[in-house]
Amino acid sequence: MRILAISDTEEGWLYDRWDASRVAGVDLIVSCGDLPARYLEHIVTLANVPLLYVWGNHDTAYERHAPEGCTCVDGRILDFRGLRVMGLGGSIRYNDQVHGFTEAEMARRAARLALLASASGGVDLVVTHAPVRGYGDLDDLPHRGFEALGRLLERTRPRYLLHGHVHMEYGRIERVREHPCGTTIVNACGSYVLEIPDDALEEHRGLFHPESV
16 A cells, blocks of 8 residues: 655645656555645545545644545544554644644543554554654654653554654654654655555454544
8 A cells, every 4th residue: 555645844746746657556645734725635636545634733724624525534543445544633732823732632632542443453554743752853842742642652553653743854854763662653744655565454353443434
């Protein structure tokens, strides 16, 4: 399975200089937040594949106009061709104008989804806006990651976590990191293509069957 992950920064080849060759073979598009609705709508229309998204801290405009033709996975677990996808958007709340959460609030959100994942046979891909604390975040409050996301990884052990929020141009930002629990963490700012071997998607069984995309 080929996933095009996008976040934070609009790229010309995906908008005003659309390059169809670069999305050839893409099965799913995932937005990790802070991208305008019109941008996501343009991409999902031309790519003609499903697009899942979570809210970034600057996506409060989604309250008035959510991206049409796209599916919000924020606070949910969805199934895409056997790939279990969990979404947790938002950043640390550093003022009243952003889509943000306190550490305690994110811990409650993550715990609820961890229970849901446990009942449904697990999760393969976690999509967040903010990073895991200590894995690709910065020390200033607006760009600090959530410790609750680290506990979520340890509890659910997904194969991958995609996030945004920390732009690549902020400094020496590593695109890909490995968490001690075995999860590969990818900063999707701009764009990144994630290749998941088909044999890595095992059949899930459980009491709960998440919605399909």
